[in-house]
Each structure stands twice: as structure tokens, then as C-alpha cells.
Amino acid sequence: MKIWRYGDNVNTDMLFPGKYTYSCSTADEIIPHLLEDLDSSFSKDVKKGDIIIAGKNFGCGSSREQPVIGLKAVGIKAIIAESFARIFYRASINQGLVLIESPDFVKAFSGNDSIELNLIKGIIKINKKNFSFPKLPKEITEIQNSGGLLEYTRIKLKKKNK
Amino acid sequence: MEMTFAEKILAKYSDEKNIVPNKIVNVTPDHLLTHDNTAAIIQKIQNELDKYGIYSNKMPIIVLDHVIPAATEKTALNHKKIREFVKEFKIKNFFDVGFGICHQIVIEKGFALPGKLILGSDSHTCSYGAVGTFSTGIDRTEAASLLLSGETWLKVPNSIKINLKNKLQKGVYAKDTILKIIGDISASGANYCSIEFHGDVNELTIDDRFTITNMGVEMGAKNSVFLVDDVTIGYLNSIGISKSNYDITYADKQALYIKEFDYDLSHIEPMIACPHSVDNVKPVDEIEGLEIQQCFIGTCTNGRISDLKIAAEILNGKKISKNVRLIILPASIDIYENALNLGIIKTLVKSGAIILPPGCGPCLGAHQGVLAPGEKCISTANRNFKGRMGCKDAEIYLASPATVAISAIKGKITNPKEVLL
Numbered sequence: 035m036k037i038w039r040y041g042d043n044v045n046t047d048m049l050f051p052g053k054y055t056y057s058c059s060t061a062d063e064i065i066p067h068l069l070e071d072l073d074s075s076f077s078k079d080v081k082k083g084d085i086i087i088a089g090k091n092f093g094c095g096s097s098r099e100q101p102v103i104g105l106k107a108v109g110i111k112a113i114i115a116e117s118f119a120r121i122f123y124r125a126s127i128n129q130g131l132v133l134i135e136s137p138d139f140v141k142a143f144s145g146n147d148s149i150e151l152n153l154i155k156g157i158i159k160i161n162k163k164n165f166s167f168p169k170l171p172k173e174i175t176e177i178q179n180s181g182g183l184l185e186y187t188r189i190k191l192k193k194k195n196k
Numbered sequence: 197m198e199m200t201f202a203e204k205i206l207a208k209y210s211d212e213k214n215i216v217p218n219k220i221v222n223v224t225p226d227h228l229l230t231h232d233n234t235a236a237i238i239q240k241i242q243n244e245l246d247k248y249g250i251y252s253n254k255m256p257i258i259v260l261d262h263v264i265p266a267a268t269e270k271t272a273l274n275h276k277k278i279r280e281f282v283k284e285f286k287i288k289n290f291f292d293v294g295f296g297i298c299h300q301i302v303i304e305k306g307f308a309l310p311g312k313l314i315l316g317s318d319s320h321t322c323s324y325g326a327v328g329t330f331s332t333g334i335d336r337t338e339a340a341s342l343l344l345s346g347e348t349w350l351k352v353p354n355s356i357k358i359n360l361k362n363k364l365q366k367g368v369y370a371k372d373t374i375l376k377i378i379g380d381i382s383a384s385g386a387n388y389c390s391i392e393f394h395g396d397v398n399e400l401t402i403d404d405r406f407t408i409t410n411m412g413v414e415m416g417a418k419n420s421v422f423l424v425d426d427v428t429i430g431y432l433n434s435i436g437i438s439k440s441n442y443d444i445t446y447a448d449k450q451a452l453y454i455k456e457f458d459y460d461l462s463h464i465e466p467m468i469a470c471p472h473s474v475d476n477v478k479p480v481d482e483i484e485g486l487e488i489q490q491c492f493i494g495t496c497t498n499g500r501i502s503d504l505k506i507a508a509e510i511l512n513g514k515k516i517s518k519n520v521r522l523i524i525l526p527a528s529i530d531i532y533e534n535a536l537n538l539g540i541i542k543t544l545v546k547s548g549a550i551i552l553p554p555g556c557g558p559c560l561g562a563h564q565g566v567l568a569p570g571e572k573c574i575s576t577a578n579r580n581f582k583g584r585m586g587c588k589d590a591e592i593y594l595a596s597p598a599t600v601a602i603s604a605i606k607g608k609i610t611n612p613k614e615v616l617l
């Protein structure tokens with residue numbers, strides 16, 4: 035598992051350049067351009083199970099769900115940041131990409147530490163130290179448990195139209 | 197309990213009495229805005245659309261503005277699919293290529309009204325607080341779900357109060373004001389929050405307020421709002437909407453804010469956001485003299501008639517520097533026509549400007565004025581992110597239309613106060 039480390043205010047243009055927004059919408063089209071203007075090695079070297087650790091306001095800028103779809107498709111296990119921008123946060127809930135907001139963890143992480151992530155218990159471990167992160171409200175876990183927002187809406191529509 | 201603007205609106209739309217920050221509520225917005233991304237949105241739900249249809253044909257507002265006229269076969273095909281969708285589902289509010297930028301249309305056509313709730317699959321949907329609407333951006337998947345079901349969840353935000361006092365000096369504009377505020381608060385300083393502007397706002401026109409609320413998202417805000425006053429009511433009257441058509445929502449006097457900021461408008465100087473983040477803000481004076489190659493006046497932030505007027509006043513009888521290109525886009529066809537009638541377009545063209553059709557143009561880097569490596573552009577847009585104008589090795593500086601116009605004449609970044617005083 036590799037840890038990809040980035041700073042504050044990583045915006046949606048860095049995650050997926052705006053010039054491609056109307057030519058790429060499927061995961062296959064998106065993946066080669068992921069983080070293109072931020073880190074040219076990312077899309078080549080990223081592996082399933084990798085984690086991104088970043089600073090404040092990750093995902094700020096445009097409403098752009100391609101990076102979320104792309105990061106989920108390449109198998110990013112979680113993005114851990116000091117904070118996230120709100121549209122990116124919602125988009126991640128909608129696609130089932132795991133985001134963890136933990137400023138304490140990000141500040142304590144030195145870069146070389148080995149980390150363990152337990153999503154069920156809501157704990158990240160650096161060396162032996164535990165950092166817990168809060169569970170999401172039940173309205174949101176319901177969406178995630180359905181497999182994302184569209185699945186959730188499909189189930190609702192089916193029930194309603196019975 | 198005394199409530200903020202956001203709390204009151206969300207209480208009204210969710211029918212919940214006990215509204216406190218962080219509570220999650222279900223709402224049905226009055227409108228859902230989508231643009232060129234409508235093609236990608238409907239692609240996600242083709243089966244469901246066939247089976248269940250859409251929730252309402254009055255809720256969506258669809259505006260083609262981002263890459264217009266189509267730049268490639270792919271964008272042309274997207275536009276075509278959107279037109280077919282509009283026809284099939286009898287979408288009431290559709291604005292094809294050439295009408296203007298989506299946010300301008302929503303306000304100009306009177307969809308955004310005081311006390312209403314609008315969601316849009318575009319981050320600058322937060323603009324409609326200019327007329328007292330609660331509005332915010334969502335993603336494509338959520339827009340797809342809203343098309344089908346008509347409802348979604350929102351978290352009740354904390355609110356920030358910004359008190360403005362006194363008047364702006366000559367040569368200083370709404371754009372300088374919001375840049376100054378974002379520079380102070382930072383790109384994440386208002387994350388998840390609702391921003392309310394209070395105080396001496398009477399001198400700020402709806403155009404000014406639009407510029408300010410448009411950039412709320414650049415400090416992370418969920419929404420940004422000017423509470424309704426005579427200026428709002430007067431503006432709505434001017435577009436043919438009388439008071440009986442809307443229900444104004446005010447914040448309560450004793451509402452709780454997590455932060456308050458005070459700004460004396462008379463102390464603000466022309467400001468500029470330097471590469472590559474919107475909160476990297478400096479007084480124009482600090483980087484005066486920097487050579488630029490492209491100048492851009494337009495976008496949902498500053499492509500209105502008042503902006504074009506300011507540019508024309510400065511460019512009147514002058515030529516732009518031979519070392520720069522000046523690109524100008526009116527934000528809508530109505531603004532374009534108005535500018536034509538007032539002789540503004542003639543002045544701009546004579547000075548050497550290139551007028552592009554009403555739309556987003558070079559703002560998102562897809563076409564019409566992409567930058568080359570090493571080039572610098574001074575723009576009236578709202579974002580200067582690396583790569584935003586199509587090239588990651590170019591630089592974007594954000595400023596007011598006056599600063600951009602005078603800089604186009606000099607070929608380098610220049611403080612407009614020097615010519616306007």
C-alpha cells in the first residue's frame with residue numbers, strides 16, 4: 035500500500051483538469067488524467083488499496099465528480115485530510131468513496147509512519163497510537179450502504195411505484 | 197428560537213421545527229440548475245428515466261453555456277442529447293446555446309427569488325444569494341437523483357456574519373471587496389458555512405452583490421446571501437416581478453453566528469488574486485508593472501452590463517497594447533443587446549477587443565482563449581487554479597473589470613485608480 039501525500043487546498047482542477055470535463059465521463063476515460071496537473075506519476079503508479087493523505091480543504095473548486103469516480107475506480111481505500119470542500123464531500127458520499135476528516139491524524143503523520151485503517155471501528159493507527167474519527171449520520175450511512183446515491187434513489191423509486 | 201437566514205429557509209423547506217447547525221434535513225428545491233453537464237447526468241439514469249420519467253418538468257433549468265458553440269464532435273453530441281431530453285420530457289425552462297451563462301440566466305429570468313431554495317450541479321450556484329435566495333452547488337449524481345425523485349438532504353450550516361460599512365472609493369469595486377474578504381478569510385475559512393452580508397449594503401447594486409455572492413464558494417461557503425432590501429425589490433420590479441410573487445426570508449436579529457467580520461469599504465484598495473489560489477490576494481499596487489499577454493472580461497462573476505460599462509469608459513478612444521489580446525464576453529444575450537444599444541460594444545471593438553458569444557468562454561480552459569506555457573492572463577473570473585485556462589504552466593490573475601481594462605491598455609498590471617481619479 036502506498037501513501038500519496040499532498041498539501042492544502044488541492045482543488046478540482048488539480049485532481050482532474052477542467053478542459054476534459056465535457057470529453058470524459060466514464061472511469062476508463064477519467065483515469066489517465068487523474069491528478070494530471072498535480073502529480074504526473076499518480077495515474078501510472080496508483081494501486082488498489084492506496085491511501086491519500088492531505089491538508090485542508092481537499093477537493094475545493096468546481097462541482098466535478100470525475101476525480102471522485104476515478105479515485106474510487108483505481109481503488110483508493112480512503113482519503114484522509116484535515117478538511118474537505120463540501121461539494122467534493124457530497125460527491126464522495128454519492129459514489130461511496132471513503133473520506134476521513136481527521137486534522138489530528140494528519141498533523142501527527144510524519145510521512146514514514148506505517149498506518150492501519152479500521153473503517154468499521156472508525157480508527158486510524160499510526161505506529162501504536164490510535165486516532166478515532168466520528169461516524170457519519172445515519173441518513174448518510176444509509177446512502178453508502180445502498181451502494182451510493184443512485185442505487186439508494188432506485189430502491190426508493192421502486193418502493194414508491196409498487 | 198432566533199434563527200439565521202439558512203436555518204429559517206431550511207426549516208421552511210423541511211417542515212422541521214427544531215433546526216440547529218449540523219442537523220440533516222430533507223428538502224425539495226424550487227429549481228435544479230444543470231448546464232452542458234446535463235448530458236452526463238441523464239446518461240447515468242437512462243433506464244430510470246424510461247421507467248419512471250422525471251419528478252417535475254418545471255423544476256429543472258437547463259442552460260447550454262460551458263462549451264458553446266460546440267468545440268468538438270463530442271460536445272456537439274452532448275448538446276444534441278440534451279435537446280432531445282428537453283423535448284422528450286417537455287422541460288419548461290431550457291436555454292439553448294447563445295442565451296448566456298447559466299447563473300446569469302437564473303437571476304435575469306427571475307427564477308431566483310427571495311426566500312426560495314435552488315440547487316445546481318455547478319459550484320457557483322451560490323450566486324443567487326444576491327437576490328435573497330438560498331442556493332448551493334451539488335454534483336452530477338445528486339442532480340440525477342433529484343431529476344428522478346425531486347428531493348435530497350442538506351446539512352444545516354453554521355452561519356458567518358459579515359458587516360459592511362461606508363462606501364467604496366472611486367476605482368474600487370465589488371470584486372475588490374470580495375477578493376479582500378477571501379484573502380483574509382482564506383480558501384477554506386468559510387467551509388460548510390452560510391455567509392450573510394449585513395450593514396451598509398444599500399450602495400451595492402444587484403450586479404455588485406452578484407459578484408460578491410458568486411465567489412462565496414471560493415472561501416468554501418455553502419451559500420452566501422444579501423438579505424432583501426429596497427435594492428432587491430427595485431431590481432425584481434425592473435424585471436417584471438412584483439412583491440406578491442415571493443415570500444422574503446430574513447435572519448432574526450438575535451440569531452447565532454459562529455464568526456463575525458467587519459469591513460470598512462472606504463478602506464479597500466484595488467485587489468488582485470495571484471496564482472495559483474484565489475486567496476493569494478494582494479493590493480494591485482504590489483505587483484503593478486507585471487507584463488501580461490491575455491486580458492479577459494466576462495464570466496458569471498463580472499460579465500454584466502455595469503462591468504462592460506466600466507471597461508468601455510476606460511477603453512474609450514484608446515487602443516489596447518499590441519502585446520496583449522483582450523477577450524470580452526457579455527454574460528447573456530440581453531446584456532449583449534443592451535451593450536450594443538448603448539454603444540459599448542463599438543467602443544470595446546474599436547479599442548481592439550475580441551467579443552465572444554455569451555457563455556463561459558475561456559473561463560474553464562476548454563476552448564476560446566486557452567493560454568500557452570509561460571503566459572500570464574489577467575481575468576475577471578472567479579478562479580485562478582493551475583491549469584484552469586487550459587495550461588498548467590500559465591498564470592492567472594483575478595481582478596476587477598477596471599483593473600483588467602487599464603492593464604490591457606498598458607500591457608501590464610496597472611492600478612485603475614491612476615486613471616479614474
Ligand code: SF4
Pocket residue numbers: 262297298299318320495496497555556559560577578
Ligand atoms: S463563467 Fe466560469 S465560473 Fe461561471 S459558470 Fe461558466 S465556467 Fe463556471
